[in-house]
Amino acid sequence: xxxxxxxxxxxxxxxxxxxxxxxxxxxxxxxxxxxxxxxxxxxxxxxxxxxxxxxxxxxxxxxxxxxxxxxxxxxxxxxxxxxxxxxxxxxxxxxxxxxxxxxxxxxxxxxxxxxxxxxxxxxxxxxxxxxxxxxxxxxxxxxxxxxxxxxxxxxxxxxxxxxxxxxxxxxxxxxxxxxxxxxxxxxxxxxxxxxxxxxxxxxxxxxxxxxxxxxxxxxxxxxxxxxxxxxxxxxxxxxxxxxxxxxxxxxxxxxxxxxxxxxxxxxxxxxxxxxxxxxxxxxxxxxxxxxxxxxxxxxxxxxxxxxxxxxxxxxxxxxxxxxxxxxxxxxxxxxxxxxxxxxxxxxxxxxxxxxxxxxxxxxx
Amino acid sequence: xxxxxxxxxxxxxxxxxxxxxxxxxxxxxxxxxxxxxxxxxxxxxxxxxxxxxxxxxxxxxxxxxxxxxxxxxxxxxxxxxxxxxxxxxxxxxxxxxxxxxxxxxxxxxxxxxxxxxxxxxxxxxxxxxxxxxxxxxxxxxxxxxxxxxxxxxxxxxxxxxxxxxxxxxxxxxxxxxxxxxxxxxxxxxxxxxxxxxxxxxxxxxxxxxxxxxxxxxxxxxxxxxxxxxxxxxxxxxxxxxxxxxxxxxxxxxxxxxxxxxxxxxxxxxxxxxxxxxxxxxxxxxxxxxxxxxxxxxxxxxxxxxxxxxxxxxxxxxxxxxxxxxxxxxxxxxxxxxxxxxxxxxxxxxxxxxxxxxxxxxxxx
Numbered sequence: 001x002x003x004x005x006x007x008x009x010x011x012x013x014x015x016x017x018x019x020x021x022x023x024x025x026x027x028x029x030x031x032x033x034x035x036x037x038x039x040x041x042x043x044x045x046x047x048x049x050x051x052x053x054x055x056x057x058x059x060x061x062x063x064x065x066x067x068x069x070x071x072x073x074x075x076x077x078x079x080x081x082x083x084x085x086x087x088x089x090x091x092x093x094x095x096x097x098x099x100x101x102x103x104x105x106x107x108x109x110x111x112x113x114x115x116x117x118x119x120x121x122x123x124x125x126x127x128x129x130x131x132x133x134x135x136x137x138x139x140x141x142x143x144x145x146x147x148x149x150x151x152x153x154x155x156x157x158x159x160x161x162x163x164x165x166x167x168x169x170x171x172x173x174x175x176x177x178x179x180x181x182x183x184x185x186x187x188x189x190x191x192x193x194x195x196x197x198x199x200x201x202x203x204x205x206x207x208x209x210x211x212x213x214x215x216x217x218x219x220x221x222x223x224x225x226x227x228x229x230x231x232x233x234x235x236x237x238x239x240x241x242x243x244x245x246x247x248x249x250x251x252x253x254x255x256x257x258x259x260x261x262x263x264x265x266x267x268x269x270x271x272x273x274x275x276x277x278x279x280x281x282x283x284x285x286x287x288x289x290x291x292x293x294x295x296x297x298x299x300x301x302x303x304x305x306x307x308x309x310x311x312x313x314x315x316x317x318x319x320x321x322x323x324x325x326x327x328x329x330x331x332x333x334x335x336x337x338x339x340x341x342x343x344x345x346x347x348x349x350x351x352x353x354x355x356x357x358x359x360x361x362x363x364x
Numbered sequence: 365x366x367x368x369x370x371x372x373x374x375x376x377x378x379x380x381x382x383x384x385x386x387x388x389x390x391x392x393x394x395x396x397x398x399x400x401x402x403x404x405x406x407x408x409x410x411x412x413x414x415x416x417x418x419x420x421x422x423x424x425x426x427x428x429x430x431x432x433x434x435x436x437x438x439x440x441x442x443x444x445x446x447x448x449x450x451x452x453x454x455x456x457x458x459x460x461x462x463x464x465x466x467x468x469x470x471x472x473x474x475x476x477x478x479x480x481x482x483x484x485x486x487x488x489x490x491x492x493x494x495x496x497x498x499x500x501x502x503x504x505x506x507x508x509x510x511x512x513x514x515x516x517x518x519x520x521x522x523x524x525x526x527x528x529x530x531x532x533x534x535x536x537x538x539x540x541x542x543x544x545x546x547x548x549x550x551x552x553x554x555x556x557x558x559x560x561x562x563x564x565x566x567x568x569x570x571x572x573x574x575x576x577x578x579x580x581x582x583x584x585x586x587x588x589x590x591x592x593x594x595x596x597x598x599x600x601x602x603x604x605x606x607x608x609x610x611x612x613x614x615x616x617x618x619x620x621x622x623x624x625x626x627x628x629x630x631x632x633x634x635x636x637x638x639x640x641x642x643x644x645x646x647x648x649x650x651x652x653x654x655x656x657x658x659x660x661x662x663x664x665x666x667x668x669x670x671x672x673x674x675x676x677x678x679x680x681x682x683x684x685x686x687x688x689x690x691x692x693x694x695x696x697x698x699x700x701x702x703x704x705x706x707x708x709x710x711x712x713x714x715x716x717x718x719x720x721x722x723x724x725x726x727x728x
Contacts (some may be wrong), residue, residue, distance in 0.1 A: 017384055020377070022674065023687030027405060039389060040404055092702070192386040273704070275683065287674060295706075297658055310386065310651060317655040318637065323387035342659075 001285065002027055006048055008035030010324035011067035011261050023197050028142055029057050036325045048265040049075050055307050057084035065239060069095045070284060086238040091259040092203025094235070098140045098171050098256070104322050105254045108230045112254050113246070114174040122163050126170060128152065129322045131174040133192035137161045138313070139168045147219040150206065150308040176253055178246035182215070185222040185265040187240045187279040187289055188232045191352070195289040196225045196270065200264040211355055213299035214271050223252050231257060240280035247294045265303070271298020296340055297347035301354045303335040313337055318350050367390055367426025370412055372399030374554070374688035374697070375431035375625050380404040384643035393421050400689045413439050422446035427648050429603060433459040433623050434506055442547070442673070450602040450648040455623040462504045462535050467515065469618045472594045476618050477610070478538040486535060492516065495530040495538040501525045503532045513571065540617055542610035544580050548581070548588040550628040551604045551643040551653055552596045559643055560589045561636065564628040572695070576628040576717055577663035578635050587616050594619060604644035627666070634684050634704045635662025660704055661711035665718045667699040668726045677701055682714050
């Protein structure tokens, strides 16, 4: 069996690493000659919407998946008409547009922060009158890692913020006074079987995920599972999905979902009986889903801007290094490390030290 | 960093899978165009002793290692004079020759079964007079998975057995009434640091390993560590080594050692904090060794002759499949599955079922 992946970055790389033991082969389409998954797969080297390369991808792969949600609609349509594509195109369409996404959440009974569509300065003023400050203006499309987002603290921010959006269709969202940010990752097979991972508690800074930590026996687990189940079933979803949520006094509000394996689930490689990457493959190949049981305490630390020194990192006996083979660049995720231990104290101590190390690298 | 591997089979495949997260690249030399590691590495396609390809391997790899011990001496010499080669050539020389190996064990205080060199029918008769029946005649070189071995039950077996050896220099070994076969895997860095894995209890049948199971808190752990430490230090060894032992009433007798990652350590992928494959790489790259702590109960079942049905295998929630991408053939190892669980009963039940499944496939 050959799995095609649109995109050959770290997510494709980790999917491929999880798939070799299952006897799978991989083909990726990526414009970067040095894509991180290139050494692990056949590499179609060119633009994501190159018709010739897409035809090759569809012809060679038994099933196609992707590592980012901003797949152009016509690309998804083309692939879907030529081969099996999971997750389904509908999930892409919804996830790509923050307005559709929020409307969708609300329609299926998943709460969100207050929000309004903004297509012009007048919309913005009207929305703020009811939502109030502080609020956040986001482009409806193509945002990730905090890009395309402007914080609005007072009326004085409106004009510059709208200007920065360059007339892009946007939404404005009210701030919610959340205690923590969590995400839930789940995998669904075509048959409808679903496997849920334990909640991940996530720390962001500068709009980028820094630390994600598996929550065992979390009080909000059942509510999160209910929400993500609705999402999966309503979208007739196949594959791994990640739903990001705000925890506001024990009430969960949806922020966004990603129709793919997700950074906040990277601890599952060592921290779960079956990783999100393997379960994504099992799901899209309609194989039995693997146990999502946690193995001790687990968390992940992202390395932004540059990788840690390998020698230094591996000196932590409970750390696991994951380099993405990406050139260092300010603000770029180039590696992560998992901490896993049955011993809660060892775990907490190692996590603290790795977080500090990641912070130092990002600040340097 | 690029790691060269002589041989591109399942061991090279699992080494490469363990090495990508450390940011490593791989180049293998293997005559088989469909070698299991080929998709995961640059592949030099030709004979193991092809001077042109060996020169390329030495030039491109920062360090060269191997997945089998029968590397011809002149190949090891050539590589050693052109690049870093771990484990050291001396370990190869000893491991390749059962007589040298047994002599070596005894010289450093590691007990063995009684044995004697056999170069002709007269040697054989003389040896049996003191060792007694039953005994086993083995060629000194090139034996694996029970090949090149003849059981001697009475004098009548001597002539046909010697005939079958085709005059190859051999040794004869007395049978030891062992309670169990175990192995210990350890990794050593150039600095001398050693990491020991827990003993593995191994079940063989037809000379082929069938099941290997991690032993936590085993009574013989300390003795096994002492033995393997002597071996590592005496050989100034770097990398992972496996020492196979007979447990005779709590006394350990060495059978043989393998200067490489070993089938009886495959459960370490899921069952240990750091797998034998990753620790082999850490050792040969002089990086800190990872924790060898076990994660719950773990065992491995080999699939011989053909792979299990993926759907059937993955239905066991605590099973992990490892396909080697090798064509099925009678007596050939083509896959293994790990069972891992914190729950001893779940573990034992799953292991029993997987062993039965493997048996059915081998008998079919």
